[in-house]
Amino acid sequence: MNPFSLRALVLALSLAFAASAQAQPANAKPPLDTRAGPTQAAAAAEDAAARARRQPGDHIAVVVNQDVVTAGEIAQRTQRAREEARMRGEPVPDAETARQQALEALIEDRVLVTYARESGARVDEAELDRVVGNVAAQNRLNLEQLKERLKADGVDFKRFRENLRDQMLTERVREREVVGRIRVTDGEIDKHLAEREAAAAAKAPINVAQILIPVPSTASETERSALRQRAERALARVKGGEDFAAVARELSEDGNRAKGGEIGLRPADRLPDLFSQAAASLSPGQITPNLLVSEAGYHVLKLLERQAGAAANQVTETHARHILIRASEKVPPEMAVTRLREMKRLIESGQVKFEELARQYSEDGSAPQGGDLGWAAPGMFVPEFEEVMNRLDLNGLSEPLQSRFGFHLIQVLERRTKEIEPRQLRDQARAQLRERKFEEAYKEWVKDLRARAFIEMRDNSGS
Structure with a gap:
């Protein structure tokens, strides 16, 4: 199991109880986990709390394997989804659209939970106690105070504890089975490393100088032709052996004119694409064989220096x-x-x-x-x-x-x-490629589980 996913889950539970108090530090490292972030985990935690506070008058809307989804849970998640969209400044879905999305998400949750229970994965009592203790500590509460907080919110502690176990089981099984579905070939790793090496070369610092003959956007064809001839003469002079810096100071009309057109050392990928692509085929001291044309006008470019880029390793x-x-x-x-x-x-x-x-x-x-x-x-x-x-x-x-x-x-x-050692480099590339494939593999896994699940819709009216 990815430890950061578990941390995100613990964080989410902490946030679920912090709504009525000042938010406290949580035991997570947010930017690390791209798959099980606090937004998704918080939803799972709130659903666990919602399940633990089911009211006697609530009724079953859907049966999923050996579990159920109640109408109250659907209503709660629908409301939360609309409120979150409003807080993010996004279009708020209409009530029926939000309800259908909430229903589908809750069915998916139950499919995963019931599968996790039957999968053989286990969360022992000591581990569950530690997580519950972390939730309390992160909210500056002891265990008894946490129970009192839950009771005040109408949440049954024992049921909440078991729902927390379900979420931990689901996360554990998800990591194990989805990762097991992902295949990364040696060819994919070779291609990834080659792309990485090309990207490193693109960032290698270079120093170029230019002669710029600007062309106003309002210039007529006659004016454009005259300016192009001026640029062609500048190109001919430097190709004929005249000092590039001297010609730039005489003719160029860019901000670096006083420095002989020198732009300065900077990563190639921070230069205009026109310049970096032209410089890629030059050796230091060489000048572009033809004029470069951009919206700004006509350019003559000289590569002054190219530094070595970072090694691929x-x-x-x-x-x-x-x-x-x-x-x-x-x-x-x-x-x-x-x-x-x-x-x-x-x-x-x-x-x-x-x-x-x-x-x-x-x-x-x-x-x-x-x-x-x-x-x-x-x-x-x-x-x-x-x-x-x-x-x-x-x-x-x-x-x-x-x-x-x-x-x-x-x-x-x-x-x-x-x-990085070559073997570590390949292992790192393999891990990065697995991460890219994780979402697709996860969706396929959920799709397969849902296809095999027993789902009985008892109430889809929203009443």
Whole structure:
């Protein structure tokens, strides 16, 4: 079982009980798990609580294998889905659409739970006790206080505990069986590594100089022809042996004219595609054989320098920390962003240290460590988090950003390049390819289980 998936589940249970109090640090590392994030796990936890608080007057809507879905559960999930869409600023589905989606999701949940119970997987009492204890501790409660909180919310503790066991079993079986369905061939690994090497070469720093003859968008055909002839003469002069920098200072009309057209050393993928593609076929000192044409005008390009890119067996690891605030009914998205912006202002002004705010306010398992996420290799965090992190300078603070886990404030502390042994490199590639295939394999697994399940619709009226 993926440990971060279990952490996400524990986190979700914590969040389910924190709705009536200030949110407390949770035992999860949000950006790590791209498959079982707190949004899905929170839904599972709330459903577990809903099942534990079933009212005597509730009635069965669907029978799924040896379990049931009640009308009350469908209504609760329908309401929650519409509220979450409203909080995210998305179109709110109409009541019937939301109800059908809720019904399908609950049937899927029961199919998985009943299969997990019959699969032979086990969660022993000591392990379940530890998870329940974690839920209490994360909400600054002892076990008796947790029971009282549940009782006040109309939740039967024993039933909730068993529902929690079901969710843990489901997660365990899901990881085992879905991963077992995924096949990654040596050919796929070879292709992945070749693409990675090409991507590394594309990021190799290069230094180019240009002569730019701009063409106004309003220029007539006659004017365009005259400007092209001027650019052709510049190209002929530098190809004939004249100093490129001197010709650039004389004729070029770009911002680097005073420096002989030199743009400066930068990764090739941060240059215009027109430049990086043209430079790819040049050796240092060479000039493009023909004019380059863009919306800006006519360009003559010279490659001044090309540095070696990162080797395919090297990765850049990042040591970062973050503060996470989750949106909720009490903390809508705009409030979460405002809070993080104020934290950023306090940190940058030196009034408060980053780690102090993280310990006090971050809703993440890294909070006790001041938000420290440790060293992370590429692909360890979800893309929306990693993209922003990778653009930050050392010790720089990001603007508040949203991921599937909530809203973050990120700071990069260190970066390092680390070599990987060939076998480790292939293992890493295999893991990345498995991750890409996981979602599709999961959907196929659920589809197969559902096809074999006994499902009896008793009440589909929503009454």
